[in-house]
Amino acid sequence: MDELNNNIMEEVMRRLSAVASSSEEKCCEEAAAATSPTCNLTEYVGTTMGHTIGLVIANVDHQVHEALKIDPKYRAIGIISDRVGAGPQIFAADEAVKATNSECLLVECPRDTEGGAGHGSLIIFGAEDVSDARRAVEVCLREIPRTMGDVYGNSAGHLEFQYSARASYVLNKVWGAPIGKAFGITVGAPAGIGVVLADAASKAATIDAVTIATPGNGGTSFSNEVNYFFSGDSGAVKQAIIAARDVGLQLLKALAPDEELKSTTTPYIL
Amino acid sequence: MDELNNNIMEEVMRRLSAVASSSEEKCCEEAAAATSPTCNLTEYVGTTMGHTIGLVIANVDHQVHEALKIDPKYRAIGIISDRVGAGPQIFAADEAVKATNSECLLVECPRDTEGGAGHGSLIIFGAEDVSDARRAVEVCLREIPRTMGDVYGNSAGHLEFQYSARASYVLNKVWGAPIGKAFGITVGAPAGIGVVLADAASKAATIDAVTIATPGNGGTSFSNEVNYFFSGDSGAVKQAIIAARDVGLQLLKALAPDEELKSTTTPYIL
Amino acid sequence: MDELNNNIMEEVMRRLSAVASSSEEKCCEEAAAATSPTCNLTEYVGTTMGHTIGLVIANVDHQVHEALKIDPKYRAIGIISDRVGAGPQIFAADEAVKATNSECLLVECPRDTEGGAGHGSLIIFGAEDVSDARRAVEVCLREIPRTMGDVYGNSAGHLEFQYSARASYVLNKVWGAPIGKAFGITVGAPAGIGVVLADAASKAATIDAVTIATPGNGGTSFSNEVNYFFSGDSGAVKQAIIAARDVGLQLLKALAPDEELKSTTTPYIL
Numbered sequence: 001m002d003e004l005n006n007n008i009m010e011e012v013m014r015r016l017s018a019v020a021s022s023s024e025e026k027c028c029e030e031a032a033a034a035t036s037p038t039c040n041l042t043e044y045v046g047t048t049m050g051h052t053i054g055l056v057i058a059n060v061d062h063q064v065h066e067a068l069k070i071d072p073k074y075r076a077i078g079i080i081s082d083r084v085g086a087g088p089q090i091f092a093a094d095e096a097v098k099a100t101n102s103e104c105l106l107v108e109c110p111r112d113t114e115g116g117a118g119h120g121s122l123i124i125f126g127a128e129d130v131s132d133a134r135r136a137v138e139v140c141l142r143e144i145p146r147t148m149g150d151v152y153g154n155s156a157g158h159l160e161f162q163y164s165a166r167a168s169y170v171l172n173k174v175w176g177a178p179i180g181k182a183f184g185i186t187v188g189a190p191a192g193i194g195v196v197l198a199d200a201a202s203k204a205a206t207i208d209a210v211t212i213a214t215p216g217n218g219g220t221s222f223s224n225e226v227n228y229f230f231s232g233d234s235g236a237v238k239q240a241i242i243a244a245r246d247v248g249l250q251l252l253k254a255l256a257p258d259e260e261l262k263s264t265t266t267p268y269i270l
Numbered sequence: 271m272d273e274l275n276n277n278i279m280e281e282v283m284r285r286l287s288a289v290a291s292s293s294e295e296k297c298c299e300e301a302a303a304a305t306s307p308t309c310n311l312t313e314y315v316g317t318t319m320g321h322t323i324g325l326v327i328a329n330v331d332h333q334v335h336e337a338l339k340i341d342p343k344y345r346a347i348g349i350i351s352d353r354v355g356a357g358p359q360i361f362a363a364d365e366a367v368k369a370t371n372s373e374c375l376l377v378e379c380p381r382d383t384e385g386g387a388g389h390g391s392l393i394i395f396g397a398e399d400v401s402d403a404r405r406a407v408e409v410c411l412r413e414i415p416r417t418m419g420d421v422y423g424n425s426a427g428h429l430e431f432q433y434s435a436r437a438s439y440v441l442n443k444v445w446g447a448p449i450g451k452a453f454g455i456t457v458g459a460p461a462g463i464g465v466v467l468a469d470a471a472s473k474a475a476t477i478d479a480v481t482i483a484t485p486g487n488g489g490t491s492f493s494n495e496v497n498y499f500f501s502g503d504s505g506a507v508k509q510a511i512i513a514a515r516d517v518g519l520q521l522l523k524a525l526a527p528d529e530e531l532k533s534t535t536t537p538y539i540l
Numbered sequence: 541m542d543e544l545n546n547n548i549m550e551e552v553m554r555r556l557s558a559v560a561s562s563s564e565e566k567c568c569e570e571a572a573a574a575t576s577p578t579c580n581l582t583e584y585v586g587t588t589m590g591h592t593i594g595l596v597i598a599n600v601d602h603q604v605h606e607a608l609k610i611d612p613k614y615r616a617i618g619i620i621s622d623r624v625g626a627g628p629q630i631f632a633a634d635e636a637v638k639a640t641n642s643e644c645l646l647v648e649c650p651r652d653t654e655g656g657a658g659h660g661s662l663i664i665f666g667a668e669d670v671s672d673a674r675r676a677v678e679v680c681l682r683e684i685p686r687t688m689g690d691v692y693g694n695s696a697g698h699l700e701f702q703y704s705a706r707a708s709y710v711l712n713k714v715w716g717a718p719i720g721k722a723f724g725i726t727v728g729a730p731a732g733i734g735v736v737l738a739d740a741a742s743k744a745a746t747i748d749a750v751t752i753a754t755p756g757n758g759g760t761s762f763s764n765e766v767n768y769f770f771s772g773d774s775g776a777v778k779q780a781i782i783a784a785r786d787v788g789l790q791l792l793k794a795l796a797p798d799e800e801l802k803s804t805t806t807p808y809i810l
Contacts, residue, residue, distance in 0.1 A: 212338060
């Protein structure tokens with residue numbers, strides 16, 4: 001009987017996964033896939049959770065170069081692109097640029113998360129040499145399971161927290177983070193939760209607000225998030241995040257009390 | 271055997287609800303949840319259908335105040351935020367402002383509905399006293415099941431109709447409704463249905479067009495809706511809505527003939 | 541036993557289809573519905589795949605005319621509106637305008653695909669006579685199953701390729717296609733795949749880039765796509781598309797290796 005049940009459930013789940021993967025959690029819970037052995041294209045670097053793909057082009061065609069308004073000196077580009085998540089990929093990209101001889105040329109955040117409330121991302125690294133561009137993509141892919149650690153979701157929305165002890169060029173380019181200082185973000189969806197997170201963060205420690213993104217102020221792509229960006233002393237930034245996270249988990253839980261609300265991977269802000 | 275079937279179906283539905291709640295109907299059909307006993311934060315007011323949460327902050331942190339560009343005299347803010355629906359929440363907010371000593375400071379409509387064709391909303395009320403801000407949120411939460419009454423959805427899209435006998439400050443702020451006059455809206459998704467609704471409403475009675483929102487004209491957040499806003503004599507506005515609703519139900523039904531198309535709660539425009 | 545399994549699966553699939561149709565594939569795989577016999581409104585023309593509906597208004601109300609900023613000389617309008625897909629509908633509309641005595645007055649692309657990574661569309665044709673407007677809608681509906689032929693999707697994203705041997709007014713209006721020349725597009729989602737498609741197309745043949753659309757450059761509605769538009773010699777445009785398609789199928793497959801990646805209908809670019 002149980003076997004029957006299991007057979008049926010397997011069949012059901014198989015069909016389901018063909019129908020849709022429109023929930024953020026599902027996507028985030030995917031095991032971080034290693035480089036797929038099925039793709040032999042030279043442009044392919046690898047994939048990871050959040051339907052993230054890493055790609056590289058050794059010598060970008062001049063018409064595409066121009067259309068994308070990329071400085072011609074970057075003959076090689078690395079690409080990170082995903083459906084679920086922008087913060088995790090952008091913080092990972094900041095580490096990638098620190099660790100490699102590459103620049104971040106473009107960061108755009110489509111309205112996505114496969115039916116969820118937030119963004120995907122498109123990140124382009126530039127390098128003069130293809131091995132540097134590829135290396136940036138590899139570092140970024142490797143960092144993403146870590147930066148997914150403080151992403152929490154249920155059917156009603158999601159929360160995200162990111163922390164960097166020393167913000168570098170990507171965080172500066174995207175959100176105006178002061179370079180070299182500790183930098184944190186709190187994300188709440190639906191957006192109203194994000195307002196309370198911002199307030200809780202600001203009250204918990206002495207931090208400097210950098211900016212706030214709301215659904216309609218241009219800081220998001222009309223996503224259902226309020227995102228708060230702040231810098232400051234390393235301990236204060238962490239303390240602000242931890243206080244906001246505690247509040248956010250309670251509020252998002254209230255919208256879906258029967259669902260477990262847990263880290264996508266393993267929390268890293270301790 | 272039936273029991274077996276039921277057991278299996280329960281298991282299936284349990285897993286399903288964990289996978290996704292990306293359909294508008296599902297969300298709307300949720301019973302209007304009462305104040306959850308599970309959240310003890312002082313900021314928490316309650317939840318209702320459409321994954322709507324009501325929140326209050328007694329004394330907003332000055333940095334957040336400033337970042338949100340809110341007049342400092344409103345020390346307390348009330349927040350309504352949801353994933354599914356903007357019209358129902360905005361019409362409810364209009365009643366809330368009428369009934370309480372509060373102002374509506376911000377209304378933004380993210381592109382959402384959890385994979386559906388429309389919006390969520392973020393509404394912020396301001397008050398000098400926290401009890402007034404909380405009261406506005408409570409009234410709004412209480413009104414939403416009513417204003418969800420003329421929301422109809424199937425897998426192909428949705429229809430929404432709202433009517434106010436006397437538009438007040440929120441409807442004026444968001445859509446330019448003439449204050450004190452009857453005001454109505456028709457919403458059709460996919461957008462083409464909304465064009466026909468606008469035409470049907472205009473032909474059915476002598477109304478004054480206030481504005482129209484299309485996917486690309488800035489009136490929506492790139493949602494797949496055409497929304498028509500009109501005022502006029504109370505009887506005429508109602509008559510226009512009822513005529514449009516009759517047309518809309520037939521058109522949306524044509525896109526998913528096998529699905530029942532019914533009110534999310536109970537129609538209130540009679 | 542198999543019968544039991546089948547009974548259960550039918551029940552499951554029935555409930556599923558009531559819950560959501562938020563996946564692009566599902567929608568695209570729907571049989572192209574013929575004119576539904578269930579809708580008797582004079583405005584109704586028909587439906588087809590992608591949750592596409594065709595509508596016509598014989599004599600548009602003057603207030604709606606004005607609000608939509610449509611030239612008053614077009615008393616009749618035809619409407620194509622859908623949830624899943626913009627390219628297929630726009631290329632079909634180009635054929636419709638070629639084949640009928642109508643003009644294309646408006647094309648807007650909401651952020652949609654029912655939880656997917658792309659767009660829906662809203663297309664309005666104008667004509668002085670209602671029979672011409674209706675005819676344009678009919679031709680467009682009839683063409684869509686063909687132009688869905690090079691749309692490929694899985695749970696991670698989608699690819700789309702379109703080709704016209706002779707671009708006409710709609711392709712010119714929407715994307716600046718040179719009139720009378722061969723015109724092609726490549727679409728990749730998530731967006732990074734679209735960057736590689738653009739590069740592959742440009743390198744495969746001598747084509748002229750017309751423009752590129754990215755999630756944040758205004759060419760999309762914050763969708764998770766990069767779209768490349770090019771014209772040139774008929775053979776070259778086809779060759780570029782075919783090369784890009786070959787690359788795209790491998791990359792999108794890498795994000796969901798266990799899912800079959802096949803044409804929504806039948807590929808037409810050979």
